[in-house]
Amino acid sequence: IFLPHLVASLEVEETYIMVKPDGVQRGLVGEIISRFEKKGFKLTGLKLFRCPKELAQEHYKDLQSKPFFPKLIEYITSGPVVSMAWEGVGVVASARKLIGSTNPLQAEPGTIRGDLAVQTGRNIVHGSDSPENGKREIALWFKEGELCQWTPAQEPWLVE
Ligand code: UDP
Ligand code: MG
Numbered sequence: 001i002f003l004p005h006l007v008a009s010l011e012v013e014e015t016y017i018m019v020k021p022d023g024v025q026r027g028l029v030g031e032i033i034s035r036f037e038k039k040g041f042k043l044t045g046l047k048l049f050r051c052p053k054e055l056a057q058e059h060y061k062d063l064q065s066k067p068f069f070p071k072l073i074e075y076i077t078s079g080p081v082v083s084m085a086w087e088g089v090g091v092v093a094s095a096r097k098l099i100g101s102t103n104p105l106q107a108e109p110g111t112i113r114g115d116l117a118v119q120t121g122r123n124i125v126h127g128s129d130s131p132e133n134g135k136r137e138i139a140l141w142f143k144e145g146e147l148c149q150w151t152p153a154q155e156p157w158l159v160e
Contacts, residue, residue: 009089009090009092009093009131010089010090011089011090011131012087012088012089013087013088013089013090013091013092013131013134014044014085014086014087014091014131014134014135014138015085015086015087015091015092015095015127015128015131015134015138016083016084016085016126016127016128016133016134016137016138016140016141017032017036017084017085017086017095017125017126017127017128018081018082018083018084018125018126018141019032019033019081019082019084019124019125020075020076020081020123020124020125020126021075021076021077021078021079021080021081022075022117022122022124023082023116023124023125024048024079024080024081024082025079026116026124028116028124029048029082031116032082032112032124032125033046033082033084035098035112036084036086036095036098039094039098040088040154040158041086041087041088041091041094041095042086042087042088042150042152043084043085043086044085044086044087044147044148044149044150045083045084045085045138045142045146045147045148046082046083046084046085047082047083047142047146048080048081048082048083049080049081049083050077050079050080050081051076051077051081052077053073053077055140055141056072056073056076056077057073058140059076059137059140059141060072060073060076068121071121072121075121075122083141083142085138085142085147089159091134092127092128092129092130092131092134095127095128096127096129097111098111098112098127099111099112099113099125099127100112100113100114101113101114102120102123103119103120103123104116104117104118104119104120104122104123104124105118105119112124112125113125
């Protein structure tokens with residue numbers, strides 16, 4: 001089967017990655033950041049804070065009719081999260097691959113969820129599912145001035 005959303009694009013994209021409260025509580029912030037850093041993506045925004053209920057509801061608004069929605073909002077607001085913006089060629093689909101399936105028991109070993117989590121309701125990390133949502137979510141979670149454009153010294157060694 002052909003899954004176009006899983007095929008890395010050649011465009012420079014941005015994606016919103018978030019370490020959820022369980023990832024923070026379990027001391028996995030460094031490990032999760034490290035996976036994206038080592039892959040070669042560029043970090044352009046980073047902060048830790050406790051997200052207000054309204055923000056969690058807006059972020060997950062497409063899921064508001066789902067039976068698990070109230071529990072999801074409770075989970076996301078239960079402690080601090082680490083919000084990140086990452087940039088790179090094909091970063092949206094690639095980050096989703098690095099993260100693994102929504103259900104950590106079905107996520108492949110080697111992925112973040114496959115290696116570090118066991119339950120859908122405690123799957124430690126979020127990643128945008130399309131370039132459009134990447135832009136939407138970064139605009140939602142970051143204020144102007146919180147993002148930083150810069151050129152990593154390693155760039156010529158990553159892309160020819
Ligand atoms: N979720 C849940 N129960 C479900 C499906 C989803 O608690 O049956 C939660 C889970 O934290 C998931 C989030 O809702 O990561 C968003 O769901 P989505 O289907 O967008 O999964 P994701 O994009 O995070 O893999
Ligand atoms: Mg999703």
